[in-house]
Amino acid sequence: MKLYSSVGPNPRVVRMFMAERGIDIETVEVDIMGGENLGDSYKQLNPSAQTPCLVLDDGTAISEITVICQYLDEISEGESLVGSTPEESAETRMWNRRIDVRILEPMSLAFRSAEALALFENRCHVIPQAADDLKATVQENWQWLDGLMAGNSFICGERFTLADIQLFIFADFGNLIGQGIPAECKNLLAWFERVAGRPSFAASVHPSEAG
Template sequence: MKFYNSIGPNPRVVKMFMHEKGITLPYVEVDLMAGENRKEPYVAKNPGGQLPALELDDGTVLTEITNICEYLEEKNPSTTPLFGSTPEERAETRMWTRRVDLGICEPLANGFRFAEGLPLFKDRMLTRPEAAEGLKAMAQDKLAWLDKLMEGKDYIAGKRMTYADIHLFVFLDFGASVGQPLNPALKNINAWFNRMKARSSAVGTA
């Protein structure tokens, strides 16, 4: 297998996941800033032009970070389960992943793309600069909602660290670097964030 890598939060989610699982794959670096991901030969493998991508030994190319991580977990079930060991745990992880992705990560990312990241993205995708501030506010609103639910919890799903934690951590860490810092009033989220940031997988993929 080969992992098509670049800068940005999406590849980092998978790299942090692989670090936690003890998975090592060869990387193929793709220059996102130069738009290499929007040109041949990369678009022949991934017509959507997104990064990262995982190319399997038979030539199949998988995209979308949650799908890639679920595949890697199924192929490596004996290492630390980050989706879960039972149907109930996996369902809970997927529930939280969807909540944080749709409610926080997507609006955070598009808020960046439509504002600070506009010079890079305006010719690569449909952008709506007028929506940027509203999207950022949506992400902050859901973070405040999650902060209340995190009371007394070590991780989003309780005592076990899951893929949902990795997904949210990476996007919040990215957001803090592009004008969307964590609100210090969100005490539970900040404590959780600091626990995640101290993990060797976070340090090793920063």
């Protein structure tokens, strides 16, 4: 297998997941800043022109971060980060979906439509006039999630899962772009510190972003 990776929060989710699970895969760097992902060669692997992308030994290409992580989880030995029962797996996937729709998607679109507009305006559809509303949506949903985290160590109660990894990486990214966890969200801030203390956090950092 080969993992086509790059800078950015999406590939970092997969790197942190792999570090947690002790998975080592040959990695191919894709220069997304230079537009390598927009070329025909890469788009043959992933028509969405996004990273990461996992290419199996038979040539099958798998994209989307939660799908890649879930696949690696299923084929690897050791404690699952998705769930050891159908019920646990359903709970994790439910939270991955909620996190994606309520926080990750509006955060990413707001960033592309505002601070990173010059980079993305010719790469994908952006909505500059909606950027402020998208940022407000993210902040509202941090507040929503903070209330649900009361008394929980992690997103799925006491289980550390893929949902925590996904949200943590984007919370860390949000800190860099002005969309991080609000200061009044004490439950989420305590959760963030718990996850930040895991060795997989440092292992997820891209070499070009280290230091």
